[in-house]
Amino acid sequence: MEKFATEQLQIIQVVTAEEEKTVIRVLAGDVGFQKEFDDPMHPLISRIIKFCEKYEFVKIHKRENIDSFFK
Helix, strand or coil: CHHHCCCCCEEEEEEECCCCCEEEEEEECCEEEEEEECCCCCHHHHHHHHHHHHCCCEEECCCCCCHHHHC
């Protein structure tokens, strides 16, 4: 993902589900990933968020459906 951090389209979405799971979705250009965490305090979550803040990714709120980006 670091290689593509300068792409024009940069999106991050963090969703906490009712079951206390956290889902992170990141998209940079044509490359994206989604990861689900059972622990909402997992250290990788803050690392991903800090990375995306550094490269000024656009944060999408959970109510906005961006599933089409991740197909």
